Amino acid sequence: MKNSYSSLSVAIEDLQKNGFTEDFNLVGEGIESKNLKREWKAGELDVIKFYRFEGMTDPGDNTILYLIETHDGQRGLLVDVYGADQGEISPELIKKLSLHHDE
Numbered sequence: 001m002k003n004s005y006s007s008l009s010v011a012i013e014d015l016q017k018n019g020f021t022e023d024f025n026l027v028g029e030g031i032e033s034k035n036l037k038r039e040w041k042a043g044e045l046d047v048i049k050f051y052r053f054e055g056m057t058d059p060g061d062n063t064i065l066y067l068i069e070t071h072d073g074q075r076g077l078l079v080d081v082y083g084a085d086q087g088e089i090s091p092e093l094i095k096k097l098s099l100h101h102d103e
Helices: 008-017 091-101
Strands: 022-027 030-033 038-041 045-053 063-070 075-081
Touching: 008 045, 008 063, 008 075, 030 091, 045 091
Parallel strands: 022 075
Antiparallel strands: 022 030, 030 038, 045 063, 063 075
16 A cells, blocks of 8 residues: 555555455445445444545546445445535544545
């Protein structure tokens, strides 16, 4: 796991090789893995690290890549739009993800 990556795709490829194989998505109470057909609430996961990527041509194309480990041992990646409206996400998950935005 490197301190930085040249692009989102390079990061994803390297991190998957290092065991972060699940593809997580945001849902109302936490995250989900469609592959495992499973959801975890904010209290059931930890954000291990994150990487920010800025769009080359449009600053609005900023993304953030979270490395997540669930308390039952699943490791994976969550890609989100950086600085966007969080919509219907639980306050607990927003707090957990926001802590890392400020580091």
